[in-house]
Structure formats: structure tokens, C-alpha cells
Amino acid sequence: MNGINGNYRSAGSRRFMRFTVKFLFLFFFSASLSAQQPIAPPWWLSLEIGKQNFRAGDFGSALILFDDARRDRRAMYEQMERDIITLLSINEVRRIGDSLERVERYAKDRHYNAASAAFSELYFRVPKAGFNNSALSALAAFDRLKNYPEAEYWIGEVYRVEGELPLALSQYQKAYSLRSIADDPGFGAFLQYKIAGIHSIRQEYTEMIDVYLSIINESDTFWPNSGSNGDNAPVSDAQAAASFARSAMTRTLTEHGINRFLELYRYNNSVVEPAHRLLGFYFAPRSRPSAEQHLMFSFLIQNSIIIEEVKRRKFDFTYIDLSSLAQEIYNSSLLLSYIDEVEYFKTIYYFGVSLYWNGKTSSGRSLWEFLASQPQAGEWNSRAVMQLRNPRPEPLIEAPRS
Numbered sequence: 001m002n003g004i005n006g007n008y009r010s011a012g013s014r015r016f017m018r019f020t021v022k023f024l025f026l027f028f029f030s031a032s033l034s035a036q037q038p039i040a041p042p043w044w045l046s047l048e049i050g051k052q053n054f055r056a057g058d059f060g061s062a063l064i065l066f067d068d069a070r071r072d073r074r075a076m077y078e079q080m081e082r083d084i085i086t087l088l089s090i091n092e093v094r095r096i097g098d099s100l101e102r103v104e105r106y107a108k109d110r111h112y113n114a115a116s117a118a119f120s121e122l123y124f125r126v127p128k129a130g131f132n133n134s135a136l137s138a139l140a141a142f143d144r145l146k147n148y149p150e151a152e153y154w155i156g157e158v159y160r161v162e163g164e165l166p167l168a169l170s171q172y173q174k175a176y177s178l179r180s181i182a183d184d185p186g187f188g189a190f191l192q193y194k195i196a197g198i199h200s201i202r203q204e205y206t207e208m209i210d211v212y213l214s215i216i217n218e219s220d221t222f223w224p225n226s227g228s229n230g231d232n233a234p235v236s237d238a239q240a241a242a243s244f245a246r247s248a249m250t251r252t253l254t255e256h257g258i259n260r261f262l263e264l265y266r267y268n269n270s271v272v273e274p275a276h277r278l279l280g281f282y283f284a285p286r287s288r289p290s291a292e293q294h295l296m297f298s299f300l301i302q303n304s305i306i307i308e309e310v311k312r313r314k315f316d317f318t319y320i321d322l323s324s325l326a327q328e329i330y331n332s333s334l335l336l337s338y339i340d341e342v343e344y345f346k347t348i349y350y351f352g353v354s355l356y357w358n359g360k361t362s363s364g365r366s367l368w369e370f371l372a373s374q375p376q377a378g379e380w381n382s383r384a385v386m387q388l389r390n391p392r393p394e395p396l397i398e399a400p401r402s
Contacts, residue, residue, distance in 0.1 A: 043072035047151055054157065063158045070151040080118035081142040087115040088135060100128075103135045118142075125181070149178035153191065160198070169198045189215055189271050196278075205282070212275040220272040222246055222297070249296065254360050258367060259321045266304040273301040277347055284350040285394040292358050295351040302342050306335055322370045330376065345371060345380040352384070353394055361391075 041049065050065030087093055087107055096102045107115040122138060125145055131137040156171025172194045179188035192215050199208035216223050222242045253261045277298035283291035303325070310317050310328045319325060329335040339345070348367050356364030371377050371384035 043069045043076065043148070043151075046072060047148075047154065050154060054154065059158050059161060063155065066151050066154045066158070070148045070155070073148045073151070074146045077142050077146040080114075080121060081139065081146075083112075083114040083118045084135075084139050084142070087112050088139065098133075098135050100131055100133045100135045100138055144178075144181055147178045147181065149175040149182045149187065152178065153187075153194075156194075165198055165202060169195065172198065186271070189219060193274060196275075200278075209279065209282070212279050215275040216272050216279075220269060220276075220297070222267070223272075246293065249300070250293075253296065253355075253363055258363060258370075259319075262300075262303055262307075262319055262322075265300055266307070267297070267300050268304045268308065269301055270305065273298055273342065276301070277342065280350055280354065281346070284354045287357060287393055289354075289358055291350070291354040292360075295347060295354050298342075298347050299351050302339075302344055302347060306338065309335060309338075323373060326370075326374060326376075345374070345377040349380040349384060352387070356387075356391060357393060365391075 046065045046069035050062045050069065053059075053065060054062035087103065093103055093106055096106060104116070104119050106112075107119070119138070122141060122145070126141050131141070152171050152175040156168045156175065159165075159171060160168035172191055175182075176188060176191040176195065179191065182188075184190075192211050196208045196211040196215075199205070199211065221238070222245055249261065249265055252264055276294040280291045280295035280298055283294065306325065306329060307317075307319055309332070310325070313332070314328075317328070329339060348371055352364040352367035352371075354364075355361075355367070365388065368384040368387050371380050372388055374381055377384070
């Protein structure tokens with residue numbers, strides 16, 4: 001009896017050992033395969049790694065990663081869409097009707113975890129209130145979420161640096177059409193500047209101007225789209241107020257000079273500042289009267305931002321004149337970086353040009369006199385000195401900086 005039991009235990013032990021060996025072999029074999037074939041990163045991480053490669057100059061790898069991010073995001077949302085469709089196809093759910101709240105509660109109570117997870121992801125991307133308690137509206141939202149505007153933009157960036165401008169432009173435009181699902185609310189204006197930059201490089205100036213004006217019409221409260229009401233439609237209150245404000249600014253500038261203008265007015269709208277500035281740079285050398293208004297707004301916005309920063313550091317600062325403000329700029333590395341970014345001295349120079357040749361000679365000369373007193377202005381100091389000696393229209397036709 002003991003021998004039989006002993007043999008049984010030995011056989012059982014041998015079977016256990018064989019099972020253990022097989023299990024360990026399969027475990028390490030699977031681990032080895034995992035090591036050889038790492039799990040692909042999620043779509044958002046692929047995008048971030050692609051950005052790093054792009055900035056390091058590895059454009060080929062970056063393009064692959066951006067495409068992976070685009071594809072993987074689409075695959076994820078397509079699967080979620082299928083999970084919701086599966087839920088909505090259940091007979092009991094079909095009897096519930098289109099109530100999103102009741103469908104969602106059914107999924108949770110009956111442990112349809114994939115559908116519940118899909119709803120959670122959807123509400124993270126799109127406010128639930130926007131669906132008006134409609135399950136079908138929620139389902140339809142997945143069709144748009146399959147797209148990845150940020151990936152489309154970065155693919156365009158690769159094409160741009162490689163000189164494929166038509167492809168880059170197409171990608172920027174595609175990303176812009178999807179801007180409503182981007183995480184950054186400023187993504188649309190950012191893309192418009194990219195689109196305008198491509199048009200500028202390709203010397204498609206009509207298209208470039210249209211894009212800059214679109215940015216201004218959408219985001220500048222002092223510059224409403226005058227054509228939006230139709231030729232014979234009455235002017236809106238907003239348009240009337242904007243027109244009055246612009247007239248008051250121009251009158252102050254003309255009758256009381258630059259310093260009084262900057263004492264009275266502040267306008268901090270960094271979104272539209274580049275559009276005004278670049279249109280001004282384009283129009284001023286071509287003697288287009290509209291350059292004055294664009295450069296007035298660019299000049300005002302730039303100085304409003306500078307004065308706000310000076311006041312942040314010196315709460316008792318009071319604006320007196322451009323020369324005293326310039327001294328504050330030279331004492332701040334942050335402001336020095338800012339005036340370089342927004343081409344501060346160039347803006348002042350062309351603002352002077354547009355004022356002078358629009359008949360506001362005193363205001364135009366005062367800006368050139370300021371530049372002539374600022375050696376730090378470099379080229380614009382020299383050009384202002386020459387204008388003071390012998391005022392003349394700009395001979396050089398410049399394109400805006402892309």
C-alpha cells in the first residue's frame with residue numbers, strides 16, 4: 001500500500017514538475033517575444049516622441065511616428081464607436097429609445113464595460129451637455145474624434161522643412177478644418193498664420209492677405225468684418241462702436257501726437273498683432289493707405305504689452321514718452337526678447353512711413369525722430385535718419401516675414 005502510494009506521489013510529482021517546466025518555458029518565451037516586439041506607445045505618446053525626433057532633425061522617423069499617432073487614434077475611436085453600436089443594437093436598449101442617460105445607465109448596470117469606457121472617453125473630449133441627452137448624437141461625435149488635427153499639423157511641418165510646400169499647405173488646411181477638436185483653443189489662429197506663411201513664401205499675396213484679414217475679422221473687436229452684414233444691411237452696434245473707437249484713436253494720434261495716444265489707449269490682443277503687423281509691412285512700401293490702421297493697431301498692442309510688463313515689475317511706473325519706455329526695455333532681457341520677436345523698431349519705422357505719406361507728417365516724423373535717437377534700433381535707426389533728411393516713399397518692396 002505504501003509502495004503504491006509512494007509510486008503515485010512520485011508520478012504526481014513528475015507530472016507537476018513537467019507542468020512547471022512547461023509553464024516557465026512559456027512564460028520566458030512570451031517575455032522574450034515581448035522584449036523583441038515591444039508594445040506600441042499610445043497615439044498621444046507617439047506624437048510627443050515624433051516631436052522630439054523632429055526637433056532633433058530626424059524628420060523621417062518623426063514622419064513615421066506622426067502617421068502612427070494619426071492611425072492609432074483613428075483605430076481607438078473606431079473601436080469605441082463599434083462598442084457603442086453593439087450596445088445600441090441590443091433589443092432591450094433599442095426599446096429604451098434615444099435617451100443617452102438611460103442607455104449609459106443600462107451599460108453600467110449590465111457591465112458593458114467597453115461601452116461605458118467609450119462614453120467616459122467621449123465626455124472627456126466633448127461636453128456631455130452638447131448631446132442634448134441623445135445617444136445617437138453621442139455616437140455621431142466619434143466620427144469627428146477619429147481625426148487628429150495635431151498630427152496632421154506636424155506631418156505638414158515635416159513637409160515644410162523638406163521643401164514640399166504644396167503638401168505642407170494641404171496638411172495645415174486639413175488641420176485647420178479639424179480645429180474644433182484640438183486641445184488648444186488657439187490652435188486655429190496658429191494654423192492660419194502657418195497657412196499665410198506658406199502663401200507668402202509662394203508669393204500668393206492675395207491668399208496671404210485674405211488669411212490675415214480673416215484672423216483680424218475673427219479675433220479683433222476693434223476691426224469687425226464690415227462686409228458681413230451685406231452691402232445694404234444696417235451697421236451693427238459692435239461695428240459702430242469699433243468704428244467710433246478707431247476714429248477716436250486716429251484723431252488723438254493726429255491732433256495730440258504719439259505720446260498722448262499711448263497715454264490714453266491700451267489694447268492687449270496678441271492674437272491679431274502679427275496679422276496687423278505683417279499686413280502693414282506689406283502695404284506700407286506699396287503706399288496702400290490701409291497700412292496706417294494696421295500698423296497703428298500693431299504699435300498699440302506691442303506697447304500695451306510692454307507697458308503692462310514694466311508695470312508688473314515697477315508698480316508705480318507711469319508712461320511718459322517712447323524714449324523713457326525704451327530705457328525700461330533695455331533693462332529687461334524679457335522685453336528685449338519680445339521687441340525682437342515682434343520687430344518693434346521695424347513696426348515703428350513703417351508706422352512712421354504710413355503716417356507721413358497719408359498726410360500726417362508731424363506724427364510720422366516724431367516716430368522717425370525717436371528711432372534716430374536709438375542706436376539700438378540698428379538698421380531702422382539709419383533709415384529713420386535718412387528719412388528725416390530727405391523723406392521719400394520706400395523704394396524697396398518687401399514681402400512679410402513668413
